[in-house]
Amino acid sequence: xxxxxxxxxxxEALHTLLGHLPAQPQPEEVESVHAAGRxxxxxxxxxxxxxAFPRSTVDGYAVRAADTHxxxxxxxxxxSLIGEVPxxxxxxxxxxxxxxxxxxxxxxxxxxxxxxxxxxxxxQARPEEIEILRAVGVGENVLKTGEDVQRGxxxxxxxxxxxxAEIGGLMALGITRVRVARRPRxxxxxxxxxxxxxxQQPGPGQVRDVNTxxxxxxxxxxxxxxxxxxxxxxRAEAFRTAAERALAACxxxxxxxxxxxxxxxxxxxxxxxxxxxGTLVHGVNVRPGKPTILAVCAGxxxxxxxxxxxxxxxxxGIFVTRVIERLLGLQRELPRPAVPARLSxxxxxxxxxxxxxxxxLRRGPEGYLAEPVFGKSNLIFTLARADGLIRIPAEANGLxxxxxxxxxxx
Amino acid sequence: xxxxxxxxxxxEALHTLLGHLPAQPQPEEVESVHAAGRxxxxxxxxxxxxxAFPRSTVDGYAVRAADTHxxxxxxxxxxSLIGEVPxxxxxxxxxxxxxxxxxxxxxxxxxxxxxxxxxxxxxQARPEEIEILRAVGVGENVLKTGEDVQRGxxxxxxxxxxxxAEIGGLMALGITRVRVARRPRxxxxxxxxxxxxxxQQPGPGQVRDVNTxxxxxxxxxxxxxxxxxxxxxxRAEAFRTAAERALAACxxxxxxxxxxxxxxxxxxxxxxxxxxxGTLVHGVNVRPGKPTILAVCAGxxxxxxxxxxxxxxxxxGIFVTRVIERLLGLQRELPRPAVPARLSxxxxxxxxxxxxxxxxLRRGPEGYLAEPVFGKSNLIFTLARADGLIRIPAEANGLxxxxxxxxxxx
Numbered sequence: 001x002x003x004x005x006x007x008x009x010x011x012e013a014l015h016t017l018l019g020h021l022p023a024q025p026q027p028e029e030v031e032s033v034h035a036a037g038r039x040x041x042x043x044x045x046x047x048x049x050x051x052a053f054p055r056s057t058v059d060g061y062a063v064r065a066a067d068t069h070x071x072x073x074x075x076x077x078x079x080s081l082i083g084e085v086p087x088x089x090x091x092x093x094x095x096x097x098x099x100x101x102x103x104x105x106x107x108x109x110x111x112x113x114x115x116x117x118x119x120x121x122x123x124q125a126r127p128e129e130i131e132i133l134r135a136v137g138v139g140e141n142v143l144k145t146g147e148d149v150q151r152g153x154x155x156x157x158x159x160x161x162x163x164x165a166e167i168g169g170l171m172a173l174g175i176t177r178v179r180v181a182r183r184p185r186x187x188x189x190x191x192x193x194x195x196x197x198x199x200q201q202p203g204p205g206q207v208r209d210v211n212t213x214x215x216x217x218x219x220x221x222x223x224x225x226x227x228x229x230x231x232x233x234x235r236a237e238a239f240r241t242a243a244e245r246a247l248a249a250c251x252x253x254x255x256x257x258x259x260x261x262x263x264x265x266x267x268x269x270x271x272x273x274x275x276x277x278g279t280l281v282h283g284v285n286v287r288p289g290k291p292t293i294l295a296v297c298a299g300x301x302x303x304x305x306x307x308x309x310x311x312x313x314x315x316x317g318i319f320v321t322r323v324i325e326r327l328l329g330l331q332r333e334l335p336r337p338a339v340p341a342r343l344s345x346x347x348x349x350x351x352x353x354x355x356x357x358x359x360x361l362r363r364g365p366e367g368y369l370a371e372p373v374f375g376k377s378n379l380i381f382t383l384a385r386a387d388g389l390i391r392i393p394a395e396a397n398g399l400x401x402x403x404x405x406x407x408x409x410x
Numbered sequence: 411x412x413x414x415x416x417x418x419x420x421x422e423a424l425h426t427l428l429g430h431l432p433a434q435p436q437p438e439e440v441e442s443v444h445a446a447g448r449x450x451x452x453x454x455x456x457x458x459x460x461x462a463f464p465r466s467t468v469d470g471y472a473v474r475a476a477d478t479h480x481x482x483x484x485x486x487x488x489x490s491l492i493g494e495v496p497x498x499x500x501x502x503x504x505x506x507x508x509x510x511x512x513x514x515x516x517x518x519x520x521x522x523x524x525x526x527x528x529x530x531x532x533x534q535a536r537p538e539e540i541e542i543l544r545a546v547g548v549g550e551n552v553l554k555t556g557e558d559v560q561r562g563x564x565x566x567x568x569x570x571x572x573x574x575a576e577i578g579g580l581m582a583l584g585i586t587r588v589r590v591a592r593r594p595r596x597x598x599x600x601x602x603x604x605x606x607x608x609x610q611q612p613g614p615g616q617v618r619d620v621n622t623x624x625x626x627x628x629x630x631x632x633x634x635x636x637x638x639x640x641x642x643x644x645r646a647e648a649f650r651t652a653a654e655r656a657l658a659a660c661x662x663x664x665x666x667x668x669x670x671x672x673x674x675x676x677x678x679x680x681x682x683x684x685x686x687x688g689t690l691v692h693g694v695n696v697r698p699g700k701p702t703i704l705a706v707c708a709g710x711x712x713x714x715x716x717x718x719x720x721x722x723x724x725x726x727g728i729f730v731t732r733v734i735e736r737l738l739g740l741q742r743e744l745p746r747p748a749v750p751a752r753l754s755x756x757x758x759x760x761x762x763x764x765x766x767x768x769x770x771l772r773r774g775p776e777g778y779l780a781e782p783v784f785g786k787s788n789l790i791f792t793l794a795r796a797d798g799l800i801r802i803p804a805e806a807n808g809l810x811x812x813x814x815x816x817x818x819x820x
Contacts, residue, residue, distance in 0.1 A: 032608075036627045050789065053614060059670050087644070087670075088604030090614035104670035106604055106717070108615035119671075148789035155791055163820050164627035165793040168620040168719055171608040172790050194498030194516055198442075198581040204463060204500035205518035210578040217446045217574035234497065260469050260497075260514035261529075307516070309578055334771060334797055335778065337747035337819050361744060368745065379460065379558035380582050381565055383575040387744055409747050410573050 007285040009394060010318055010354055013294055016280050017319065018326050020296040025181035025329040032170040035162050037223060038180035039328040044156040046173055049146035054109040056085075058141045061100040061122055061130055062113035068135040076123070076131035085110060100130055109142060116141035149173075159331030161223075183225040184327040186320070187246035187253045188215050191232040191239070191263065192307060210309045210380050211256035218316050222324040224252070234263050239270040247274055247300060252323055255293075255304045256312050264291050267304045271295045274302060285394065286354045289315035301327075309380040314356050314389065338406035339388065341368035348398040358386030359407055370405050386410060417695040419804060420728055420764055423704055426690050427729065428736050430706040435591035435739040442580040445572050447633060448590035449738040454566040456583055459556035464519040466495075468551045471510040471532055471540055472523035478545040486533070486541035495520060510540055519552060526551035559583070569741030571633075593635040594737040596730070597656035597663045598625050601642040601649070601673065602717060620719045620790050621666035628726050632734040634662070644673050649680040653712075657684055662733055663712045665703075666722050674701050677714045681705045684712060695804065696764045699725035711737075719790040724766050724799065748816035749798065751778035758808040768796030769817055780815050796820060 008016070027041040056062065063079060071077035079100040083093040085107040093101050095112030103109070103116060118141060121134040149155055155173070156166055162180070170178055190212045198208045212228050219226040227250060232242045246253045253274075257267040272278040275298035284292045288311035293304030301323045305312040325333075341361060349355040359370040370390060375382030388407040392399055399405065418426070437451040466472065473489060481487035489510040493503040495517040503511050505522030513519070513526060528551060531544040559565055565583070566576055572590070580588055600622045608618045622638050629636040637660060642652045656663045663684075667677040682688040685708035694702045698721035703714030711733045715722040735743075751771060759765040769780040780800060785792030798817040802809055809815065 033623060033626070036630070050791065051617070052612065059672075086615070087602065088606075088613075088616045104672065106602070106617070106670065143789070148785070148791050156794065163794075164624040164631075164723055165790065165796070165820055167627050168624035168723070168790045169794045171623045172618050172620045172719075174608055174611070174618055176609050192497065192516070196498075198584055199586050201584070202462065203498075205496070206498045207461070207516070208582050208584055210582045213443060213581045214574040214578035216443070217577050220446070221574075260516065262469075262514065309582075313574055313578070334819065335749050337749050337817075339745050339747050340750065340816075375558070379553070380575065380578045381460065381558050384566065384573075384579045386575070406750075407747075409744065410575055 007283045007290070008281055010284055010286050013281045013284045013292070014319060014322055017294045017296070017301060017323065020277065020280065021301055021323065021326050022299060023326070023329065025327055027179050028182045029177050029179050032167060032176050032178045035178050035180060036164065036167055038162050039223065039330050040156055040158050040160045040162065041179040041181050041329065043154045043158045044170065044175065044178065046149045046151055046153045046155050047175070048173070049151045050149040050172055051143050051145060051147065054145055055143045056103045056105060056107045056109060056116045056141060057143055058116055058118045059105050060103060060116045060118045060141065061132070062095065062103045062110055062116050063100045063132065063136065064095060064097065064113060065115040065136050065138045065140065067098055068117060068132045071132045071135045073133045076133050078125065079130050079132060081128050081130050114138045114142070157331060159329045161330060181328045183223060184251040184324050185227055185249065186219045186224040186324065187227050187229050187250035188212050188219070189229045189232055189242055189246060189253065189255050191234060191255065191257050193234045195231050197231065211305070211307070211312045214309060214313045215254060215256065215316055215320070218313065218320060219324065222321040223328050224324040234266060236266060236269065239266055240273060243270050243274055247297060247302070251300060251327055252320070253300065253302045254316070254320055257304060257307050263307070268293055271297065271302050271304060274298065285352070286315070286356065288356065292319070294319065310383045313383060336408050338408045339368060341370040341405055341407050343399050343401055343403045343405050344369045344371040346398065346401050347372060347392065349392040349396060351397040352394055354394045355392040356389045357392065358383055359388060359390050360385060361387045361407060370407050383410065417693045417700070418691055420694055420696050423691045423694045424729060424732055427704045427706070427711060427733065430687070430690065431711055431733065431736050432709060433736070433739065435737055437589050438592045439587050439589050442577060442586050442588050445588050445590060446574065446577055448572050449633065449740050450566055450568055450570045450572065451589040451591050451739065453564045453568045454580065454585065454588065456559045456561055456563050456565050457585070458583070459561045460559040460582055461553050461555060461557065464555055465553045466513045466515060466517045466519060466526045466551060467553055468526055468528045469514050470526045470528045470551065471542070472505065472513045472520055472526050473510045473542065473546065474505060474507065474523060475525040475546050475548045475550065477508055478525070478527060478542050481542045481545045483543045486543050488535065489540050489542055491538050491540050524548045524552070567741060569739045571740060591738045593633060594661040594734050595637055595659065596629045596634040596734065597637050597639050597660035598622050598629070599639045599642055599652055599656060599663065599665050601644060601665065601667050603644045605641050607641065621715070621717070621722045624719060624723045625664060625666065625726055625730070628723065628730060629734065632731040633738050634734040644676060646676060646679065649676055650683060653680050653684055657707060657710060657712070661710060661737055662730070663710065664726070664730055665714045667714060667717050673717070678703055681707065681712050681714060684708065695762070696725070696766065698766065702729070704729065720793045723793060746818050748818045749778060751780040751815055751817050753809050753811055753813045753815050754779045754781040756808065756811050757782060757802065759802040759806065761807040762804055764804045765802040766799045767802065768793055769798060769800050770795060771797045771817060780817050793820065
């Protein structure tokens with residue numbers, strides 16, 4: 001078919017597309033408490049050290065380490081108990097030679113102290129005297145000021161996706177608002193004269209829109225803001241009008257066109273009318289998803305996905321997700337986590353083409369088995385029955401039963 | 411230490427806790443378009459078949475398969491072209507013997523047709539005549555009515571976490587509202603006389619609250635609704651009053667207590683005053699997280715997490731997450747996806763105790779290396795520097811450099 005004369009591999013296609021995209025996201029400030037999943041716009045530096053004061057890491061007695069030198073169960077050191085460090089306040093004692101103070105985990109070390117003896121290694125001899133049964137070195141059981149973080153230190157690099165740990169770190173430093181990348185607005189244009197909205201009863205020959213909703217979910221998960229432009233009729237004028245509106249208002253435009261050649265051609269022509277450089281890739285060497293179009297128009301990525309719901313979701317997971325991550329300025333690219341499994345059956349594939357196959361996980365005697373979920377035509381419930389996808393690389397000629405596979409969960 | 415006389419393993423502890431929990435969640439109805447991540451309360455059955463009519467899976471000509479019998483490039487079959495099937499409408503033609511109709515991918519098969527010949531295997535001989543260059547069998551290139559889903563078929567089991575694919579499937583069936591499990595309300599009670607809110611400047615000896623915010627994020631990710639009960643002063647009366655309010659209003663109560671023994675004892679006593687059966691597990695054989703308390707009071711799970719932010723988050727990921735999943739009625743438990751890597755250094759551990767160690771991933775010549783992120787005291791930025799966690803099983807005596815590990819991303 002002439003439209004697929006030059007099929008490129010998925011990594012090549014992605015590389016070409018990303019190479020044309022701006023790297024710099026737009027900033028916005030949000031409350032840190034609501035920032036999970038957002039990506040930092042700039043590096044975050046510590047306004048003060050953490051901990052901000054020397055803290056005990058155990059329950060015990062604050063001491064001068066030198067005073068415990070040589071202490072043992074058979075030959076304890078005896079220290080005078082001069083007080084107790086209150087939690088959350090400055091100690092009102094100051095340790096002199098031969099003195100100690102009761103301290104709790106997290107308590108502030110009193111002046112003069114340089115170590116803490118765990119309570120298990122002490123005995124109270126008399127009300128005002130503590131037997132130290134084990135020697136401690138300077139700094140033992142103590143967190144020094146700045147041991148976690150120094151003042152002015154970069155604690156979260158730019159382009160970091162904020163997780164629970166980073167949210168906690170921001171709070172520890174009193175950073176209750178944080179600058180993050182604005183979510184890229186992703187326009188979703190569904191099309192097809194046979195497609196009706198889900199709340200409508202389809203007439204004969206009609207089907208309900210699926211792709212708008214699977215892609216909305218995908219975009220949200222990747223960190224983008226989906227905007228639906230509805231179902232566009234299969235006419236050049238309607239396509240162009242909707243696409244121009246979408247391109248003006250959004251950062252990314254995603255078409256999910258019908259599956260017939262004529263509608264795909266309509267998508268391709270529309271995309272090329274939107275601005276330079278236009279189509280970069282037309283046809284990717286992957287199944288499902290061959291008729292994918294990747295373009296950049298007026299500086300914005302425009303992606304034409306196949307109309308088949310399974311293809312749209314699988315290919316969207318490859319290209320739309322990565323485009324959103326690029327526009328967010330995500331710096332550290334971690335591998336997609338997966339579940340290791342063994343293939344339950346032989347799986348054929350065409351050498352030279354990358355295949356993605358839906359599988360269901362079943363617990364076997366030695367770990368998980370991945371059972372391919374076959375569906376003649378890749379309808380939506382084929383995918384709903386799958387736990388995840390496995391990739392058959394282009395260089396493989398299928399995979400034998402028992403092969404180790406990595407199941408990327410859907 | 412007497413409080414940890416009977417340490418149990420994490421799986422044992424979890425099993426004990428889950429065994430005391432109610433299995434039946436509360437239902438609520440939500441719009442399907444906003445249902446991603448929610449868990450189905452009841453099985454979803456198909457109100458009609460999918461596809462609802464026989465559809466072509468290719469661009470080509472609808473035919474009676476018998477009319478193409480024996481057709482080949484050298485000896486084509488000639489069929490009369492009687493029309494074109496419009497997209498999204500009932501075909502206005504009916505195929506008789508020796509007739510064919512132009513049809514597009516997704517188009518409805520006209521009456522009388524039982525297969526489709528791909529356009530690539532045809533030639534238009536004259537305006538009203540098509541040469542068929544390849545024979546097709548009955549049903550070829552056709553999706554039968556109900557081939558994806560039969561009317562009345564269970565398409566999504568109860569207790570399924572809805573992903574993009576299921577949202578798409580619901581839409582395809584016109585199910586725009588769906589009954590899901592109500593999000594369990596999870597009360598988070600922080601405590602510690604030294605703890606102040608993040609927007610407050612800590613005085614000497616004070617630190618900002620971290621655990622409330624890391625746990626909120628964790629609870630939200632697991633599918634629960636976090637409710638913060640603020641920072642409770644370290645006094646029995648304050649503890650009990652807050653805990654009783656939380657238990658009355660929420661489905662789960664999570665304490666994150668200070669790290670000193672006295673505060674942990676206060677938590678334990680408070681929990682035991684809340685109702686039967688009270689504490690089930692006090693002390694888990696895991697690092698970090700030994701001083702964990704698991705309880706059920708008045709039919710509701712109550713969890714006492716260690717005050718250390720790293721411990722609270724790691725242990726929360728084990729116990730709080732699983733409790734929420736249980737209360738959601740999640741049925742199919744999939745393994746946590748992970749990134750396979752090799753350990754960069756020898757890692758010691760105490761045999762007989764499960765250890766969780768934060769690691770950072772680095773791309774090596776043969777896949778990923780997992781580099782332990784060491785922090786003397788498990789402060790929050792220790793964890794923020796980690797990409798994920800590896801588990802050293804209780805039966806292991808540490809792990810050697812080069813060992814294969816599974817990194818669970820944070």
